[in-house]
Amino acid sequence: MSWESNEVNVEVDGKPERTLVLLGRTGNGKSATGNSILGETKFLSKTRGRFITKECKLHTSQLPNGQRINVIDTPGLFSASSTPDFTIKEIVRCLRLAKDGIDAVILVFSVRNRLTEEEQLTLRTLKILFGSQIVDYMIVVFTNGDAFDDGDTLDYYLEDCPEFQEILKECDDRKVLFDNRRNIPKSKKEKQVEDLLNFVEQISKKNNGKPFMADLSLELRENEATLEEKQKQIQAMKGQSKQEISQVKKEMEKTYNEMLEGIKEKIANQLKESLNDVKEQLAKAQAARQETEKKMTEMHKLSSDEIRRLREQLNNAEMETARLRRQQRTQRCSVL
Numbered sequence: 001m002s003w004e005s006n007e008v009n010v011e012v013d014g015k016p017e018r019t020l021v022l023l024g025r026t027g028n029g030k031s032a033t034g035n036s037i038l039g040e041t042k043f044l045s046k047t048r049g050r051f052i053t054k055e056c057k058l059h060t061s062q063l064p065n066g067q068r069i070n071v072i073d074t075p076g077l078f079s080a081s082s083t084p085d086f087t088i089k090e091i092v093r094c095l096r097l098a099k100d101g102i103d104a105v106i107l108v109f110s111v112r113n114r115l116t117e118e119e120q121l122t123l124r125t126l127k128i129l130f131g132s133q134i135v136d137y138m139i140v141v142f143t144n145g146d147a148f149d150d151g152d153t154l155d156y157y158l159e160d161c162p163e164f165q166e167i168l169k170e171c172d173d174r175k176v177l178f179d180n181r182r183n184i185p186k187s188k189k190e191k192q193v194e195d196l197l198n199f200v201e202q203i204s205k206k207n208n209g210k211p212f213m214a215d216l217s218l219e220l221r222e223n224e225a226t227l228e229e230k231q232k233q234i235q236a237m238k239g240q241s242k243q244e245i246s247q248v249k250k251e252m253e254k255t256y257n258e259m260l261e262g263i264k265e266k267i268a269n270q271l272k273e274s275l276n277d278v279k280e281q282l283a284k285a286q287a288a289r290q291e292t293e294k295k296m297t298e299m300h301k302l303s304s305d306e307i308r309r310l311r312e313q314l315n316n317a318e319m320e321t322a323r324l325r326r327q328q329r330t331q332r333c334s335v336l
């Protein structure tokens with residue numbers, strides 16, 4: 001229990017618990033945002049040293065209205081350095097942690113970091129990987145709100161960042177600015193969390209209370225429930241022979257592994273598709289950049305040639321003027 005009774009007022013539609021997943025590049029402030037949402041430091045954020053989130057983790061807090069807030073922090077899942085195996089493993093871990101599905105996907109960006117090329121393709125990647133309905137659950141959090149302490153605003157900042165336009169348009173402009181520093185005024189701390197959680201409630205209403213990825217989470221949970229049931233059966237088989245017990249154990253492990261492999265394969269196929277798409281988009285962007293550079297070099301060469309030509313013309317004209325002057329002088333001398 002972290003938020004005290006008079007803090008963070010959110011109108012809830014009765015759901016006792018909400019699960020939020022934080023996604024974003026390493027260093028954008030996911031763990032720090034998770035702590036701000038929970039109202040206390042539960043995730044390790046690299047304030048000092050070089051702590052990097054290595055696997056999906058869940059922490060929980062309770063709001064004054066009794067609602068539990070589960071926050072899942074993730075490692076940088078879509079960076080160029082993450083292998084597909086690692087990403088699949090972490091997505092499965094995240095789905096397992098989100099027992100009742102995901103109520104909101106929080107995309108975390110920092111107003112202090114420029115977007116990388118991969119980040120610019122975030123929306124495409126997420127849509128291919130998780131389906132286009134992901135946008136109905138998305139909220140964009142911009143961290144390092146303190147960068148605007150001198151009076152700038154997020155809207156003013158975004159005017160200069162066309163790369164965010166599509167993401168924000170697709171998620172109905174659900175965006176919140178977070179200042180994750182610990183010693184900020186209490187009212188500021190509460191307001192940013194309240195704004196975020198009000199968006200979560202809005203999302204739930206819009207999606208008729210159905211969380212995101214609920215089906216896959218349910219599939220995992222049901223299989224885990226079967227697994228637990230089988231384990232109980234094994235414990236109850238005390239009178240049976242070792243052979244019989246080992247047979248049931250084997251069957252149980254086989255069924256569970258098959259289910260897990262099925263889910264992993266589903267995710268792997270979608271991941272492959274999204275990685276190919278990212279590769280293709282990056283190659284296109286690189287080709288376009290090379291083409292522009294080539295054109296610039298040609299233009300530069302053309303203008304250098306032009307300058308050289310004009311300079312030669314100028315030299316010739318000067319030489320001609322000098323020649324004419326000399327001629328005039330000679331003529332004048334011969335007349336005299």
Ligand SMILES: Nc1nc2c(ncn2[C@@H]2O[C@H](COP(=O)(O)OP(=O)(O)OP(=O)(O)O)[C@@H](O)[C@H]2O)c(=O)[nH]1
Nearest residue numbers: 026027028029030031032045046052053144179180
């Ligand atoms: N001034 C300021 N610093 C922030 C803010 N949010 C995060 N930071 C700092 O940014 C750095 C990175 O934050 P993290 O929360 O560790 O980032 P992360 O995205 O979780 O990174 P990984 O754990 O590596 O995935 C830390 O030093 C934070 O203290 C903010 O709003 N303002």
